[in-house]
Amino acid sequence: MGKLRLQLLRDLAVHKWQFGAATLVVALGVALFGGAYSSYQNLKASYAYSYQRLAMADYWLLVDEAPERAVSEIGALPGVAAAEGRIVREVPLHIPGSAGVLARVISVPQERPASAIDLVLVEGSFFSGPQAREVLLERKFANFQGFRPGDTIHFKKGNERIPFKVVGVVISPEYIWVTKSAAEMFPSPRAFGVVFLPQERAEAFFGSQGRYNEILVRLEPGADREVLLAQMGQVLRSYHIARLSQRDTAEVGESRRDAIRGYRVGEAVALKDQPSNKMLEMDLESFHQLSLMFPVMFLAAAAMAIYTVLSRLIQGQRPQIGLMVAMGYSRGQILGHYLGFALVVGLLGVAVGTGGGILLGIYIGDMYSGFVNIPLRDFQVRGDILAVGAGAGLGVSLLAGLVPAWAAAGLRPAVAMRPSAPALGRRPPVEALFPFLARLSYTWKIPLRNIFRNPRRSFYTAAGVAVGLALILSSASFFDAFHSAIDLEFNGIRQYDAQLSFAQLDSALVSRKVASYPGVSSSQPLLQLPYRVLSEGKSKTTLILGLPEMGSPYRLFTPEGKAIAPSPEGILLTRVLQEELGVKVGDTVSLQPVAGVVGATRMPVVGIVEQPVGGMAFLPLRSVQDLMRQPGVATGLMLELEGHEGDAGLRQRLYDLPQTAAINFMTEQRRFLDDLLALMWGFIGVMLAFGAALAAAIVFNTIMVNTTERRREIATLRTIGLSQGRIFLMATIENLLLGLAGIALGLPLGYVMAVNFMKAYQGDLMSISVVLLPRTFILAAAGILLVLLLSQIPALRLIQRLDLAAEVKDWNS
Amino acid sequence: MAASHREIAVRLVGVTKVYPMGALQVQALQGVDLAILQGEFVVILGPSGSGKTTILNLMGGLDSPSGGRIFTDGAEITALTVGQLTRYRREKVGFIFQFFNLIPTLTAQENVELAAELVSRPLAVGPLLAELGLGERLRHFPSELSGGEQQRVAIARALVTDPPLVLCDEPSGILDYETGKRIFALMKGICRQRGKTFVVVTHNAALGQIAHRVIQLRDGRVVRDEVNPHPLEAEALRW
Ligand SMILES: Nc1ncnc2c1ncn2[C@@H]1O[C@H](COP(=O)(O)OP(=O)(O)OP(=O)(O)O)[C@@H](O)[C@H]1O
Numbered sequence A: 001m002g003k004l005r006l007q008l009l010r011d012l013a014v015h016k017w018q019f020g021a022a023t024l025v026v027a028l029g030v031a032l033f034g035g036a037y038s039s040y041q042n043l044k045a046s047y048a049y050s051y052q053r054l055a056m057a058d059y060w061l062l063v064d065e066a067p068e069r070a071v072s073e074i075g076a077l078p079g080v081a082a083a084e085g086r087i088v089r090e091v092p093l094h095i096p097g098s099a100g101v102l103a104r105v106i107s108v109p110q111e112r113p114a115s116a117i118d119l120v121l122v123e124g125s126f127f128s129g130p131q132a133r134e135v136l137l138e139r140k141f142a143n144f145q146g147f148r149p150g151d152t153i154h155f156k157k158g159n160e161r162i163p164f165k166v167v168g169v170v171i172s173p174e175y176i177w178v179t180k181s182a183a184e185m186f187p188s189p190r191a192f193g194v195v196f197l198p199q200e201r202a203e204a205f206f207g208s209q210g211r212y213n214e215i216l217v218r219l220e221p222g223a224d225r226e227v228l229l230a231q232m233g234q235v236l237r238s239y240h241i242a243r244l245s246q247r248d249t250a251e252v253g254e255s256r257r258d259a260i261r262g263y264r265v266g267e268a269v270a271l272k273d274q275p276s277n278k279m280l281e282m283d284l285e286s287f288h289q290l291s292l293m294f295p296v297m298f299l300a301a302a303a304m305a306i307y308t309v310l311s312r313l314i315q316g317q318r319p320q321i322g323l324m325v326a327m328g329y330s331r332g333q334i335l336g337h338y339l340g341f342a343l344v345v346g347l348l349g350v351a352v353g354t355g356g357g358i359l360l361g362i363y364i365g366d367m368y369s370g371f372v373n374i375p376l377r378d379f380q381v382r383g384d385i386l387a388v389g390a391g392a393g394l395g396v397s398l399l400a401g402l403v404p405a406w407a408a409a410g411l412r413p414a415v416a417m418r419p420s421a422p423a424l425g426r427r428p429p430v431e432a433l434f435p436f437l438a439r440l441s442y443t444w445k446i447p448l449r450n451i452f453r454n455p456r457r458s459f460y461t462a463a464g465v466a467v468g469l470a471l472i473l474s475s476a477s478f479f480d481a482f483h484s485a486i487d488l489e490f491n492g493i494r495q496y497d498a499q500l501s502f503a504q505l506d507s508a509l510v511s512r513k514v515a516s517y518p519g520v521s522s523s524q525p526l527l528q529l530p531y532r533v534l535s536e537g538k539s540k541t542t543l544i545l546g547l548p549e550m551g552s553p554y555r556l557f558t559p560e561g562k563a564i565a566p567s568p569e570g571i572l573l574t575r576v577l578q579e580e581l582g583v584k585v586g587d588t589v590s591l592q593p594v595a596g597v598v599g600a601t602r603m604p605v606v607g608i609v610e611q612p613v614g615g616m617a618f619l620p621l622r623s624v625q626d627l628m629r630q631p632g633v634a635t636g637l638m639l640e641l642e643g644h645e646g647d648a649g650l651r652q653r654l655y656d657l658p659q660t661a662a663i664n665f666m667t668e669q670r671r672f673l674d675d676l677l678a679l680m681w682g683f684i685g686v687m688l689a690f691g692a693a694l695a696a697a698i699v700f701n702t703i704m705v706n707t708t709e710r711r712r713e714i715a716t717l718r719t720i721g722l723s724q725g726r727i728f729l730m731a732t733i734e735n736l737l738l739g740l741a742g743i744a745l746g747l748p749l750g751y752v753m754a755v756n757f758m759k760a761y762q763g764d765l766m767s768i769s770v771v772l773l774p775r776t777f778i779l780a781a782a783g784i785l786l787v788l789l790l791s792q793i794p795a796l797r798l799i800q801r802l803d804l805a806a807e808v809k810d811w812n813s
Numbered sequence B: 001m002a003a004s005h006r007e008i009a010v011r012l013v014g015v016t017k018v019y020p021m022g023a024l025q026v027q028a029l030q031g032v033d034l035a036i037l038q039g040e041f042v043v044i045l046g047p048s049g050s051g052k053t054t055i056l057n058l059m060g061g062l063d064s065p066s067g068g069r070i071f072t073d074g075a076e077i078t079a080l081t082v083g084q085l086t087r088y089r090r091e092k093v094g095f096i097f098q099f100f101n102l103i104p105t106l107t108a109q110e111n112v113e114l115a116a117e118l119v120s121r122p123l124a125v126g127p128l129l130a131e132l133g134l135g136e137r138l139r140h141f142p143s144e145l146s147g148g149e150q151q152r153v154a155i156a157r158a159l160v161t162d163p164p165l166v167l168c169d170e171p172s173g174i175l176d177y178e179t180g181k182r183i184f185a186l187m188k189g190i191c192r193q194r195g196k197t198f199v200v201v202t203h204n205a206a207l208g209q210i211a212h213r214v215i216q217l218r219d220g221r222v223v224r225d226e227v228n229p230h231p232l233e234a235e236a237l238r239w
């Protein structure tokens, strides 16, 4: 055995690059699994841990108004761990030099830790008292705007500027992903921020002492949600809130009678529907997909790499194996000897991969911490996952090695010591199909024949290229899909340059005045309000947009891409909303406000709209005004400005309008989204490196194996007078053809992976279509071909250094 | 002697070849001087390891000597560049190996054509193969041919470029007696009809009887270099 082990080491040393390449592929797979799956678990655990430690709410009861008593009655219900009333309002912030920021002001009780939704202080201190004229700022907003504790911010109330002192910067589990609403998932921190006020100060500020418009409810573990929802509805009913609806379980009221009776309604939003949480779930899901799908492909490639190298080694050592058997080595010893190679590759790959996985996990964790606000981290090196990865890496290596090793152990000495039969020559089937191939020059014909001479290995090479390319394409398609969605949103749908939001419901006539300002090319009123759309027991809270019937700068398109205009005949729904409600054009839906006085209205669905941002509904401006029974109102303006952003004078003039809360410039919004996307480059960088490394390792391996196996032929070609250049050319043609086949396979594979990967982003929040731009494909394909050309360099050098005299007489190659 | 005023095909002057083997040095050739004339059928004999293949490889430009010089028909091959050596092998030399070394993915005809394509004035492939008795085997791959057939394809490949010098290393080494003899008859006939120089390495001393000249090697030295005044026809040979 000692001799055999020495032989193992010697062979490993001789073929170190090939076994090294196989080891690399194992390591990449193990690292990718360890890194990505641990990160998935780390993120999931961190969110859960944050929710648990920071008393994340289970329900948000949105009402127009509920007294303190209602809150304490809900809090006293068995199964409710805590109920907390709060005020949530949107208030314009005055920031000098900015075009206005809309602050979501949230009242926070003084007691710490809060019984529902506690905050994590990252800088500064908590309020000095419940009355203090102080604020806490959400971290992303504070960082973006450059606010620090000690600064002062001003709320805009009519013409007044009311100063508040910033005392701290916080992270809230409710805003791990800072969203404004389900319809506005990516508000730019330039125009939107979350601000926390002391409870009593907020009540005074809004003049609503002892009355809240949101109740946070935290349940005891195991509480019966259905029963509790009914009981909470019961409590609110005694405070004249006729119905508490939850998604999917809303009762449809009788509109006219409800309205006459002045019924009010509320909505219970469950944690699973909370926008930030939903966004995180969506992201986690796509991450989950990736962390399984990609490593599996790597391990499959690793198996093929080990199989290829080891079978080639065994083929070359047949006489030696025969000798070993003749000398009395047992089959088990021979099996063990060759399995030893797979074991070494597997162990090394797993060792390197596990280390790499830990580093990758740390890198991904850091990257994520950069773009989501993880309040409390539960990041750890996940031994169980690393162990699974290591087990899979080792198992796959041994299995892949077992096949050739088993065959080697089964060789009988007489057979083994006979030289292997000459390679079978045959006419590849493609030549029968395309007779012109047979007339090609030898520079093309020999490579073509070589490809079909070992179809399994050729397929494997192409598959290696394909998997590498697919990995790159599917990660790049993430960018393409989001870039295209952003493009569609800003170049197709939103034809206006800025959206001016009113501080409250105001007259649409402001638009006329603004349109006359120099520098404003056009101004159109907009009315948007949260509403519930119901159909046959299904209900969905969404945003209704009231748009001008003619010449709306907010363009609508059908899924077929045709322009469609809002119609007084009925409502337009986005495809996502339509699918969620299970309705079709011609069906009737019921519309009902989310909170406040019931005024349900029935209306037919007249069309379907496709857009990247999920659920929305569209009506003409006037129809929405009718729905609200408030003629002539608007919530803001859509402006077209000269030079897209207007000049400083115009911006100031717009901002100084008493109605203005904030102006959101599309260029800025777009820049914000592009920046957000750019943060993901770290991710694509990793995938690029992994994909390229995979393709390189596999291409290197098969080309080396092919070259070693054909040394004698190549030497013969040289002896009969083919130049080295021509032989390089033939080898390159063969590899390029395999590369092209790999690219042809990789494109659909990458697309399928992208579809899987993007599935997570086709929900009710957003509907991002899978897009793979030709440019991305061409770049990725060119890149992978470059990798292929570089990977064949060692094989070309082998050809260059071939000892002709030795090769032509060597009869065992 | 008739041979004396013929042109020299290959001349070796003080040729040595040393193979480094780790710390050791294997003296494969230790100062060989030889002159082979055009149109001669030369047989090189010698025990295993005596340097026969080494000499052949040096003449064919597959390897370069450690010392000494090699001349052919006007040129010094020991002074050629890599590119010139390729041209030399392509145009001036035909190789025939013990293990045939056909390209397994090419048919008989294609193996020969591949070589033919390399020169400006090759012989016609079809007739050449037919002449070698392979007219029915043109579209067969090497794995579908017998050893003797494969060797005849290899001979066709060596001849198709119409090289003045043909180098053969144990051309009948793995063939049976009859087939081997036929191969030799074939080569001898070609040598005579086409006026080519053949240098044939073999273990088999009996083959010296058909040669114009017999060179005997031992331990990397020429120990005998004799002209055979009455070479036999290959058909008359027995061993
Ligand atoms: N590549 C090489 N490296 C080291 N030594 C070599 C090499 N090639 C040949 N030799 C040595 O050079 C000597 C001559 O070898 P060569 O192949 O010329 O012998 P040969 O006469 O053709 O023998 P055989 O009849 O067995 O083919 C031998 O001792 C051989 O071991």
Ligand SMILES: [Mg+2]
Residues within 6 Å of the ligand: B052, B053, B054, B169
């Ligand atoms: Mg020899």
